[in-house]
Amino acid sequence: MRERQVNKELVGIQRSLARTKPEYVDMTRRHMYLVRAVDVSYESLYEGPALRRAIWRYEVLWLPLLMAIMLPASATPSDSAVATKVAHIRAKNAAGDALTVTALVPPLDIAWVWLLHRLHPGAYAADTAALTSAGEVLHTDADTAYRFSDGEDAQSKPLRRLWEVLYPFEPFLPAYILNTAYAADEKKKKEAVDTYAHAVGESGRATSRHIVSFDIEAGALLQKRFVFQTVDPQAGLEWDNLEGDEYLMRAFDRYMMFTLLRKRQPDTYLVPMLDINLVWHAHMASTREYHADCVALVGGIVGHDAIDAEARRLDLIQQERAVLEADGDLYSDGEETTLALRLNFRGLPIAETRSLWEEAYGTSPAYDLPETRYRGEPVGDRGGFRIVWEAEFGTRSARNGHEMLAVMVVAALLAAVGLALALAGLVLTVASHAAWFLAFPVGLAVAVSGVAMFVALPSARPLSSTSRFWVDRRHKHMHNPLPSYLVRTKAFHLE
Numbered sequence: 001m002r003e004r005q006v007n008k009e010l011v012g013i014q015r016s017l018a019r020t021k022p023e024y025v026d027m028t029r030r031h032m033y034l035v036r037a038v039d040v041s042y043e044s045l046y047e048g049p050a051l052r053r054a055i056w057r058y059e060v061l062w063l064p065l066l067m068a069i070m071l072p073a074s075a076t077p078s079d080s081a082v083a084t085k086v087a088h089i090r091a092k093n094a095a096g097d098a099l100t101v102t103a104l105v106p107p108l109d110i111a112w113v114w115l116l117h118r119l120h121p122g123a124y125a126a127d128t129a130a131l132t133s134a135g136e137v138l139h140t141d142a143d144t145a146y147r148f149s150d151g152e153d154a155q156s157k158p159l160r161r162l163w164e165v166l167y168p169f170e171p172f173l174p175a176y177i178l179n180t181a182y183a184a185d186e187k188k189k190k191e192a193v194d195t196y197a198h199a200v201g202e203s204g205r206a207t208s209r210h211i212v213s214f215d216i217e218a219g220a221l222l223q224k225r226f227v228f229q230t231v232d233p234q235a236g237l238e239w240d241n242l243e244g245d246e247y248l249m250r251a252f253d254r255y256m257m258f259t260l261l262r263k264r265q266p267d268t269y270l271v272p273m274l275d276i277n278l279v280w281h282a283h284m285a286s287t288r289e290y291h292a293d294c295v296a297l298v299g300g301i302v303g304h305d306a307i308d309a310e311a312r313r314l315d316l317i318q319q320e321r322a323v324l325e326a327d328g329d330l331y332s333d334g335e336e337t338t339l340a341l342r343l344n345f346r347g348l349p350i351a352e353t354r355s356l357w358e359e360a361y362g363t364s365p366a367y368d369l370p371e372t373r374y375r376g377e378p379v380g381d382r383g384g385f386r387i388v389w390e391a392e393f394g395t396r397s398a399r400n401g402h403e404m405l406a407v408m409v410v411a412a413l414l415a416a417v418g419l420a421l422a423l424a425g426l427v428l429t430v431a432s433h434a435a436w437f438l439a440f441p442v443g444l445a446v447a448v449s450g451v452a453m454f455v456a457l458p459s460a461r462p463l464s465s466t467s468r469f470w471v472d473r474r475h476k477h478m479h480n481p482l483p484s485y486l487v488r489t490k491a492f493h494l495e
Contacts (some may be wrong), residue, residue, distance in 0.1 A: 006361060010256050016296040019142060020287040024279065025248040028475065030146035031282035032230055032243065033462075035150060035468045038112045039227045039486075040461050041383040046111050046224040046381065050176065053216060058117070059211045061167055062110045065089055066138050067131060070101055078133045094164050097158050104144055105156040107173035108463050111148035116219045118145075120287050122303050123213050125291070133209070146285065148461035150178060151157045178463065222301035226281070227383025229274050229375050241371075242278075243477040251275035254365075255283075263298050270353045273372035280304060314472040325358055389461075411451070418447025 014021060043050040066083055067075070068089035077083040087204055093099055104115060118124050118140070128138040149156035151173035160172050241247055258276045272280060284290050284304060294301050350368055357367040376386050421443030429440060462469035 003362075006257070006260075007359075011180070013256055013260060013297060014178060016293070018292045018471070021249070021252055021260055023142060023250050024283065025245060026474075027142050028248050028251070028279050029243055029284060029474060030465070031285055032278070033465065033473070034111065034115060034148055035223060035227050036231070036385040037108060037382045037461075037463050037465075037470075039224075041108060041177050041463060042179060043107055044381045045177075046220050046383075047217065050109065050174070051113075051220055052385055053174065054113045055169070055212070055216060058110050058113040062114065062209060063074065063105060063128075063131065063138070063172065064103070065166070068093065069099060069104060070138055071132065071136055076133050077131055079131070082131065089166055093162055096162055096165065099158055101144060103158045105147045105149045105153075105465075107151055108148045109158075109173065109177055112220075113216065114204060115285055116216050117212055118287055119219065119304065120214055120283060121284050121287065121290060121294075121301050124287065125301065126233050127213050137287070139291070140286060141288040142286045145467045148463070149173065149465075150467070153464040153466050155464070173268070184382075191217075224378055224381075224383040225386055226277075228378035231259065231384045231388055239354075243473065245477065247275070248279070251279050255279040257357075257361060259297060259302075262302065263358060264360065265356055266298075266351065268356065270356070272348045273350070273368060274374070275372045280345050299412070300477075375478055389442060414449055415447050415451050418443050418449070422447060428443040428475050
């Protein structure tokens with residue numbers, strides 16, 4: 001009886017949503033690809049100079065571009081310097097390809113900062129609304145929210161043409177994100193940032209005030225842990241399971257159940273499990289759908305402050321550490337105990353949330369399923385996907401698209417010339433009674449060297465949402481069955 005009632009309520013909720021369940025599942029998968037692309041880039045975008053420059057690029061270059069293309073011509077920026085910049089962008093756009101919202105494919109670093117901003121829905125709405133006198137929010141939707149470019153893909157070509165006209169002093173995507181040579185050379189990175197700062201001049205300083213109202217650098221660092229929760233480097237490629245339709249369908253059902261629980265318990269701090277949090281993040285990234293859905297379901301925007309949640313977690317850890325130290329249980333024989341070592345790897349307590357979940361839905365399905373629990377802290381400067389990717393594809397030096405194409409052409413020519421020489425040598429050897437016998441092995445060796453050069457080409461890192469890597473994975477996992485050990489943990493079946 002209870003399951004039937006819950007199903008009825010959840011089906012009612014889903015009918016109020018802006019998109020269908022399969023669409024939300026696909027949004028979640030594409031969101032995972034975006035954060036994993038950030039994790040596998042050559043320069044860390046979780047902290048440091050590359051992140052700070054990306055924030056600058058987002059606030060000074062990208063937001064005015066968004067305003068110029070997203071907002072109607074009647075929309076007036078509240079800041080005079082920004083208004084001048086937006087008018088300039090609109091004029092250049094009108095004189096060129098007249099791009100619309102569908103052409104907005106940001107470079108990876110800007111796509112990342114834009115996502116971080118949207119993951120604080122209240123702040124994003126307030127920050128972008130403050131940019132115009134009419135208070136219009138710069139909404140994105142499911143069709144554009146998860147796209148990102150490596151600066152060489154076809155999808156971003158129209159925007160890159162406009163970018164070169166607007167910002168000739170600044171590359172569409174900084175080279176150190178694409179290439180190991182730049183990522184490893186601190187001097188080159190510093191020179192790139194310094195050159196950029198000098199080239200911008202007064203127009204850049206006039207619009208360099210901070211627009212994001214929260215500590216976005218802290219938010220970026222927290223997302224490193226989020227990536228780690230969606231891929232376990234120690235488990236080989238078992239992370240594939242987290243991208244399958246059945247797993248994400250179940251996660252979406254649980255997210256709807258969690259949303260219903262939030263509606264019933266508006267004053268309680270509920271802690272989402274990994275799969276729920278994954279769908280929630282993807283939902284927030286698509287601001288138009290998220291705002292519409294929140295209003296339809298709970299009457300207003302539902303906040304999700306990861307920075308506040310981390311502060312709560314650290315405060316609880318500190319309290320527990322203080323109790324252990326007072327009792328003399330933190331250390332044993334001068335060494336930290338296993339309990340002490342585990343303190344920093346502990347997530348927020350879920351006891352109250354689990355109790356309310358079981359009260360509403362029962363113990364089957366369980367709230368804290370094994371594969372949805374907190375997995376601790378990532379090691380190093382990345383979130384874990386880079387380790388898995390490099391284990392499969394290697395860590396060879398990067399080449400940009402033009403270099404890769406040149407090597408492919410040379411390899412193909414070597415193979416073709418070698419095969420032609422080998423074939424000619426074979427024919428001439430037979431015709432001349434072995435006078436040309438050396439031509440065949442030489443030609444064969446040249447052909448083999450061409451093939452070897454082609455095979456040795458490094459796998460390009462998937463830094464674009466249209467990368468073959470992501471396209472193939474998306475197709476594969478739309479048909480990937482749920483592993484047998486997870487079948488028994490399905491949530492309520494929703495029609």
